Amino acid sequence: MAVLSVRNLKVRYSGKGPEILKGIDFDVEGDDFLAIIGPSGAGKSTLIRCVNRLVEPTDGTITLLDQDVRALKPRALRELRRDVGMIFQEFNLINRMSVMDNVLSGRLGYTGNLRSLFRHFTKDDIRQALDFLERVGLSDHVDKRADELSGGQRQRVGIARALMQQPKLLLLDEPTSALDPKISQEVMALIREIAKELRVPALCNIHDVQLAKEFCNRIIGLQDGIKKFDGETRTLRDADLEDIYAMEVL
């Protein structure tokens, strides 16, 4: 049984705007580290945001953890989002808060309003956060403000925040494009390692084909809202790549 299955997904941002996704089908299985590659503007970010409905699809079905995502009412949607860890291109941290508070914010879905008002997270949450911060190598930066860290460190905070959710699926939206090549390697390695350890499948937007080939077991190629390739990484030929990137003007 697939963790996530997407059928005939279509997205249009406004009534008469262009169709961003034109009927996408794919599945994510329990141990997948699935890359979505494609030129910029192909619809990668939109696709990944449909999974937890940060973007509302216009047509199609999304089944995530046996739930029909498009049918969910606001409260049920929030509950589903708790199970989906998301890591962002520009980290999306709260700059004026400490590293610790940023990581703890991963538990907000489980925290009531009054507790959130006083940032009163449970002892277990705090212990958990310290563990994850150690896991991503930020034990020395716990009380620093998020905007004092370097890019690579900020993304590690983002990873720890996603892990706090004890996610059943990871969504990675270009996790490395704001980082330099060496740090990108490290961050991807860390994410894959943790995903394996926790047995969480991941869906990863990535425009760097080399990184996708190196770290992902399956690849989906997207071009202008249409799926051009879907298969195991080793089956991806140069001809497929040329096909996917055919429309990109360099």
Add this chain to the structure above:
Amino acid sequence: MSATDSLAGSLNLQTGLRRKRQLRLALIWGLFILFTAWCVNGTIIEDTDWSRIGGRSGVLASFGRYIQLDLGLVSELILPTIETFMMACVGTVLGCFFSLPVAWLGAANVTPSRHILYPVGRFLMVLSRSVHEIVWALIFVSAVGLGALPGILAIAMRSVGFISKITAEAIENIDAKPVEAIRAVGGNQFQVMYYGILPQIYPVVLATVIFEWDINIRRSAVMGLVGAGGLGLLFFRQMNSFNYGGVTMVILAILLLIVLGEVISHYLRKAVI
């Protein structure tokens, strides 16, 4: 065509252009002076009771009366000064509370309804600022009677416009990325505001509130003129009993208070930013 010809041509063009600009400038100045003269004639020359001024010595003597300080008033000044200060503080705090919902309605990106409530929020901002604090005070004096309470309410109402407008603009200018992150972890509307929006706007909002508080000290000093408590009331009484030295004392107290407010807000602002 030689080089000198083209030089002469552009010289002509330049002098012509400059002449035009000079003429326009002269015209603007001329109109400005005429307009000012018209205003002075209407307000000062025709509207002043020249016979009552009674010469240079009379004017100086009138000013002189203010210099003979009434030091006996010091003991009576203390409580109203403190009251004025308290009115400014409570009025500002209350104004902040009123500002929250107004800013929420009037910020385009978070308003619950773009077509109905957003204009309402914007209208409230304008209403608060377009009615003078003395007019607000008059309204509240007639509603809740004399004393500090109508003064506090007036200051609160007058503060809403500026605080909520700046807050709404700060909300409109936030970075959407942290907001997206809080939504993605399953945060509710309150959590999105408290974690995603508030940390981004609070320095601006706090600086604005401190600034408004500083202004509110001035405002609360005149509230008493219409019976809404504080030093203004004392000022009014000294004026009515022709105790000009007492008037100066009240003005000095107000000055002291404002300088104090200035100093405090300077340090507060430093602490915030």
